[in-house]
Amino acid sequence: MNSIKRLTIGKADVVFLRVDFNVPVKDGIIKDTKRIDAALPTIKYLLEKDARIIVASHLGRPSGIGYEEGFSLKPVFEKLQEYLGSANVKYSKQVIGEDVNSRVSDLQPGQILLLENLRFHKAEKKGDTEFAKQLSALGAKFYVNDAFGTMHREHASVFTLPGLFPMENKAMGFLVEKEYMYLNEKLTTPERPYSVISGGAKVKDKIGLLETMIVQADHILIGGGMMFTFLKAKGYNVGKSLLEEESLDIASRIMERAGDKLVLPLDTLAVDSIESPKYKEIRDVNAMQDSDIGVDIGPRTCELFSGLIVKSGSVVFNGPMGIFEIDEYARGTVAVIDAMAECEGITVVGGGDSASSVKKFNKSDKMSHISTGGGASLGMLSGVNLPGFRALEE
Ligand code: AMP
Numbered sequence: 150m151n152s153i154k155r156l157t158i159g160k161a162d163v164v165f166l167r168v169d170f171n172v173p174v175k176d177g178i179i180k181d182t183k184r185i186d187a188a189l190p191t192i193k194y195l196l197e198k199d200a201r202i203i204v205a206s207h208l209g210r211p212s213g214i215g216y217e218e219g220f221s222l223k224p225v226f227e228k229l230q231e232y233l234g235s236a237n238v239k240y241s242k243q244v245i246g247e248d249v250n251s252r253v254s255d256l257q258p259g260q261i262l263l264l265e266n267l268r269f270h271k272a273e274k275k276g277d278t279e280f281a282k283q284l285s286a287l288g289a290k291f292y293v294n295d296a297f298g299t300m301h302r303e304h305a306s307v308f309t310l311p312g313l314f315p316m317e318n319k320a321m322g323f324l325v326e327k328e329y330m331y332l333n334e335k336l337t338t339p340e341r342p343y344s345v346i347s348g349g350a351k352v353k354d355k356i357g358l359l360e361t362m363i364v365q366a367d368h369i370l371i372g373g374g375m376m377f378t379f380l381k382a383k384g385y386n387v388g389k390s391l392l393e394e395e396s397l398d399i400a401s402r403i404m405e406r407a408g409d410k411l412v413l414p415l416d417t418l419a420v421d422s423i424e425s426p427k428y429k430e431i432r433d434v435n436a437m438q439d440s441d442i443g444v445d446i447g448p449r450t451c452e453l454f455s456g457l458i459v460k461s462g463s464v465v466f467n468g469p470m471g472i473f474e475i476d477e478y479a480r481g482t483v484a485v486i487d488a489m490a491e492c493e494g495i496t497v498v499g500g501g502d503s504a505s506s507v508k509k510f511n512k513s514d515k516m517s518h519i520s521t522g523g524g525a526s527l528g529m530l531s532g533v534n535l536p537g538f539r540a541l542e543e
Pocket residue numbers: 348349350351354372373374375391443444445467468469470471472473474501502
């Protein structure tokens with residue numbers, strides 16, 4: 150896979166840079182600039198090369214039939230001007246067409262043209278070849294993808310467009326390269342023991358991950374709401390805890406194939422109501438009552454999991470151990486995060502809720518890597534060669 154540093158970009162060469170500027174915007178104000186900040190190293194690198202840069206992104210879910218103010222990238226344009234100097238950053242209300250072509254021609258070396266939201270065209274999400282050709286007709290010589298959060302999508306700008314560039318002219322940006330290094334290279338030949346912590350709500354979302362980890366990992370630690378589907382499949386009463394009836398068979402199959410690798414909780418924090426409990430009890434998993442709702446792993450499980458995590462050479466954390474959004478039910482998630490922080494091996498946090506929980510408990514700087522993409526990181530950990538990467542390789 151090409152790194153951006155291997156591209157032979159010359160002064161005034163045009164580069165098409167796909168980024169993920171899908172930032173939260175309210176009343177025209179960006180509420181969190183994290184995603185813009187994350188793309189800056191790649192943008193600055195290209196600016197130092199004196200390239201002319203076409204920057205493209207999606208934002209939210211517009212209807213796909215043209216410009217919609219609420220999904221405009223204009224606030225991002227203003228932020229980029231603030232970061233990089235107003236003279237260096239231009240904006241195009243169009244995504245494709247003659248007007249955009251002439252704006253690209255007018256670009257000076259070391260200048261950026263930010264296109265409007267790619268998803269103003271339905272063709273983007275459809276991976277449409279004609280649309281990709283029109284993007285390609287903007288005249289870029291190089292294609293760089295730094296939009297990790299979209300790598301699992303077969304969208305036109307992520308999958309179809311790079312297919313139109315020769316291998317030597319397309320590459321990963323710095324953000325995508327770091328994700329690739331941790332989620333692929335370092336975990337394909339992991340330092341052992343390799344422990345995977347899997348939690349969160351749904352078994353269904355994690356089947357691919359669990360099946361891959363049966364082959365790759367040494368320990369698969371199960372927590373979160375999904376643990377109850379496993380416990381039920383073992384024949385235990387799980388009371389009123391989260392249960393995915395339709396995944397009972399697959400849970401049994403996974404347990405059978407994984408054998409000792411799969412480590413289920415020993416105990417759980419049980420309540421009779423999530424919002425206003427009359428009782429909160431630690432229960433052994435084989436002694437749950439009909440009225441119980443399991444909201445977290447219990448203390449003996451925290452100890453068991455922490456012991457395995459601390460001694461691991463590589464750890465992946467995907468999905469919280471309980472309803473961590475409520476402080477009283479966050480102890481298991483905190484225990485796992487603390488053990489990861491203490492672990493001297495490689496510690497990787499999947500995107501989405503796992504990343505938010507690590508941030509919430511202030512341990513971000515203690516992890517080797519926190520992924521910026523939920524679906525994309527889960528896909529990679531499940532062993533899928535994501536469309537965005539395939540398009541850079543072919
Ligand atoms: P996921 O998106 O599948 O990773 O699920 C994350 C969500 O799972 C979080 O919002 C947690 O609150 C929720 N969760 C974790 N443990 C439990 C549990 N025991 N019961 C219900 N929801 C849970």
